[in-house]
Amino acid sequence: MLYQWLYSFSDEFSALNVFRYITVRTFIAFFTAFFLCLIWGPYFIRRLREKHFGQSIREDGPQEHKKKAGTPTMGGGLILMSTLVPCLLWVDMTNAMVWATLLVTWGFGLIGYLDDYMKVSKRNSKGLSGKIRLAAEFLIAGGTIAILVQYFGLSTEVSLPFVKNVAIDLGWFYVAFGSLVIVGTANAVNLTDGLDGLAIVPVMISAGTLGLFAYIAGHFSISSYLQIPHVLGAGELAPVAATIVAASLGFLWFNAYPAQVFMGDVGSLSLGGFLGTMAVLTKNELLMAVLGGVFVVEALSVITQVASFKLTGKRVFKMAPIHHHFELKGLTETKIIVRFWIISLLLAVLSLATLKLR
Numbered sequence: 001m002l003y004q005w006l007y008s009f010s011d012e013f014s015a016l017n018v019f020r021y022i023t024v025r026t027f028i029a030f031f032t033a034f035f036l037c038l039i040w041g042p043y044f045i046r047r048l049r050e051k052h053f054g055q056s057i058r059e060d061g062p063q064e065h066k067k068k069a070g071t072p073t074m075g076g077g078l079i080l081m082s083t084l085v086p087c088l089l090w091v092d093m094t095n096a097m098v099w100a101t102l103l104v105t106w107g108f109g110l111i112g113y114l115d116d117y118m119k120v121s122k123r124n125s126k127g128l129s130g131k132i133r134l135a136a137e138f139l140i141a142g143g144t145i146a147i148l149v150q151y152f153g154l155s156t157e158v159s160l161p162f163v164k165n166v167a168i169d170l171g172w173f174y175v176a177f178g179s180l181v182i183v184g185t186a187n188a189v190n191l192t193d194g195l196d197g198l199a200i201v202p203v204m205i206s207a208g209t210l211g212l213f214a215y216i217a218g219h220f221s222i223s224s225y226l227q228i229p230h231v232l233g234a235g236e237l238a239p240v241a242a243t244i245v246a247a248s249l250g251f252l253w254f255n256a257y258p259a260q261v262f263m264g265d266v267g268s269l270s271l272g273g274f275l276g277t278m279a280v281l282t283k284n285e286l287l288m289a290v291l292g293g294v295f296v297v298e299a300l301s302v303i304t305q306v307a308s309f310k311l312t313g314k315r316v317f318k319m320a321p322i323h324h325h326f327e328l329k330g331l332t333e334t335k336i337i338v339r340f341w342i343i344s345l346l347l348a349v350l351s352l353a354t355l356k357l358r
Contacts (some may be wrong), residue, residue, distance in 0.1 A: 022215065026239040029090040033243040037082035037250025044081075045254060045261045048072035053120045071259060074116045075251060076267015080109050082247035087240055095236040096152045097281050100144050102240070104277045107140040108186055109270030116264040127265070134183065141182040141273070145175045145280065154281070155229065161287045161354045164227055181285045182276030188295035189272030190265060191302055191321045196257035198323060198337045202294045202344035203271045204248045209291055209348045210278040211241025216355070217282045226355050229283040237278060244274055257334055284351075291351040294344045298322055 018024045053074050084102075091098055115128040148154035149172070156174035157167040170177055193199035216222050218235025248271070254260045263271075272295070279288035289296055301322035308316045317325040326336050 022218075022235050022238055025090045026211070026215075026242045029086040029239040030242040030246040032086035032089065033082050033246035034250045036085055037078060037247045038253060040082065041078060041250065041254050041261075044078045045072055045075070048074060048261065053116075071262055073120065073262040073264040074113065074266050075255065075261035076109065076112065076263040076265070076270055078261075079244075079247045079251050079263065079267055080106065080270060082250060083240075083243040086243045086246075091239050091243075092236050095233050096148065097231075097233050098236055098240060100148055101237060101274065101277050101281065104140055104144055104182060105270050105274040108137060108273030109266050111136050111140075112190075112265035112267065112269035115269075116266050134187075137183045137186060137269075137273075138179050141179040141276070142175055144277075145178040145182075148281075149175065153232075155231070155283065157229070157283070158285055159229055159283050161284075161290065161351075167229070178280045178285065181280055181288060182273055184299070185276030185279065185288060185292060185295065186269050186272030188292065188299040189275065190268040192295050192298040192323070193263060193268040194321060194323055195333050195337050196259040197252055197255050198340055199268060199271075200248050200252050200255055200263065201337075201341045202292070203275065204245045204252075205341075205344045205348045206275050206291050207241050207244040207248070207271075207278070209351055210275065210282060210284065211238045211245070212352070213282045213284055214238050214241060214278065228355065231281065231283060234282055237281060241278065244271065257337065287351055287354060290354075291347055293347040294340050301325070 049072055053072055083105075087093070087098070087102065093099070111128070111133055115133060119127040145154065149156060156171055157169045158174070158177065160166045160168075189199055189203060192202070214231075214234045214237035216226065217228060217231040218233060218237070220230055223230040251261075251263065251267075255263065275292065276288065279285050279291075284291070298321045301317060302320045304316050305320035308314060318328040319325055323336055323340070327333065
């Protein structure tokens with residue numbers, strides 16, 4: 001933790017006193033993560049090519065996606081590496097919430113890595129068994145929440161968005177509920193990751209918004225004024241969120257259409273797990289359905305498609321997730337991507353409005 005070492009000299013050099021402020025460390029962590037991702041990116045992509053870690057394309061997907069076969073995948077590892085270093089440098093690693101967030105993020109990233117590795121080694125798009133993957137995700141998420149509730153005083157109350165001073169205490173049922181939020185968010189992001197840059201920008205927008213919520217929830221005076229739950233220590237999650245936003249921005253440099261690299265499940269599951277964990281720790285579990293509306297719609301389109309086909313033998317969409325439906329309707333890939341970005345930004349503004357609409 002470089003910042004603590006620097007701050008220890010603040011008595012001799014008063015300028016070093018700035019490192020005590022979360023806002024300063026948030027900005028420094030942001031730029032550290034961004035430039036690390038930008039510097040490491042070319043080497044990382046080259047190594048993926050050398051190892052022949054290319055993307056397998058689903059056989060029933062849009063035909064124009066066939067040309068993307070062989071594009072390096074597992075690029076989410078670049079994001080994780082770019083976030084870890086600035087966290088170690090500029091974040092208080094004695095904070096339990098920081099450890100919990102990193103545990104879920106890296107734990108889900110490991111699951112995604114195993115899934116990706118099985119896909120590239122077998123040269124198909126199947127990967128890890130769905131049941132095994134879900135079981136591992138619920139184990140990591142549930143175990144982390146249970147420890148926070150038992151030993152670190154994580155509240156088991158769920159606040160209602162747009163409503164003042166209304167909360168429901170779920171008791172130990174909160175462990176199951178919080179796990180569902182984390183696992184559901186992770187897999188919704190995973191389903192959204194189907195076009196070049198489609199998932200990464202909504203992730204950045206959501207992470208940035210949750211980072212702001214974390215700072216406000218961790219600040220007693222501001223949270224009291226806005227009448228939102230005060231979460232002791234949550235402010236330290238702001239620089240963590242900044243590293244995710246910055247590393248994702250650096251990744252977008254290489255992932256923008258036409259993509260030089262895909263994030264793979266190692267990226268989508270870890271980033272989705274991060275967002276779900278941030279929603280739980282900042283007590284915005286229900287609001288995540290609004291903030292991550294793009295991810296929710298993508299997931300619901302798959303659920304609707306599968307349920308409809310099993311019950312009636314008919315499909316609601318031309319193809320699921322819904323971004324493929326729009327492709328087959330004739331919209332260009334870039335138009336779909338940018339419109340989803342716009343919707344995600346609008347949902348973030350609506351989510352921020354809840355700070356006052358309570």
